[in-house]
Amino acid sequence: MGFLVPTDVVPLSFSHPSLEGFEVWMGRPPIEAIGDMMLMGGIDSGSMTEDDVKRLVRVFNAFALCLKRWNAEVQVLDEHGVPTGEKIPVPATAEGIRSLDGNFMLLVILGWIETVTGLSWKIKDTKDIPMITNDGN
Numbered sequence: 091m092g093f094l095v096p097t098d099v100v101p102l103s104f105s106h107p108s109l110e111g112f113e114v115w116m117g118r119p120p121i122e123a124i125g126d127m128m129l130m131g132g133i134d135s136g137s138m139t140e141d142d143v144k145r146l147v148r149v150f151n152a153f154a155l156c157l158k159r160w161n162a163e164v165q166v167l168d169e170h171g172v173p174t175g176e177k178i179p180v181p182a183t184a185e186g187i188r189s190l191d192g193n194f195m196l197l198v199i200l201g202w203i204e205t206v207t208g209l210s211w212k213i214k215d216t217k218d219i220p221m222i223t224n225d226g227n
Contacts, residue, residue, distance in 0.1 A: 096118075097117065097118075098117075098118065099115050099116065099117055099158045099159075100115070100116060100118065100205075101113065101114065101115055101116075102114040102115075102116060102198075102201055102202055102205050103201070103205060104197075104198075104201040105201070105204065106197050106201065108197070109197060109198070109201065111161075112160070112161065112162070112198075113160060113161045114157070114159075114160040114198065114201075114202075115158045115159045115160065116153075116156045116157060116158060116202060116205075117155075117156045117157075117158055118156070119152050119156050119206060120152065122148070122152075123148065123149060123152035123156075124206060124207065126145045126148050126149050126152070127149055127203045127206060127207045127209070128207055128209070129145055130145060130146065130149065130203065130209075149199065149203070150187075150199065151184075153187070153198075153199050153202055154183070154184040154187050156202075157182045157183075157187070158182060159182050160180075160182050161179075162179065162180040162182075162186070162190070163177040163178060163179050163180060164177065164178060164180055164189075164190075165177055166178060
């Protein structure tokens with residue numbers, strides 16, 4: 091009889107005030123993703139190498155694989171781009187992740203990295219993230 095490896099799901103906790111009330115439940119990441127997360131602490135976005143970019147993409151992909159559930163919603167917009175007041179849930183899938191604002195998802199993923207590795211990211215606003223400009227590009 092073999093040993094059954096635990097496949098528990100854990101909640102994320104976020105230190106960024108704009109994520110207050112956001113609930114995310116994740117499966118535990120594979121060891122390669124943890125290694126990539128640890129190495130991301132030394133990345134300087136102004137001089138990212140091809141290997142740094144590949145590592146960042148692997149972390150984003152690992153997040154999508156580990157995401158189990160969340161309470162993310164978006165506002166429905168009318169044909170003029172005005173919110174209708176209706177909200178719809180964002181699926182906890184890679185497609186759902188890709189549909190959201192990049193700055194928002196970066197904060198979420200940095201919260202995941204902080205939870206998994208203990209690395210602390212001191213970000214007051216997404217404009218403090220050098221790899222993302224203030225206009226979200």
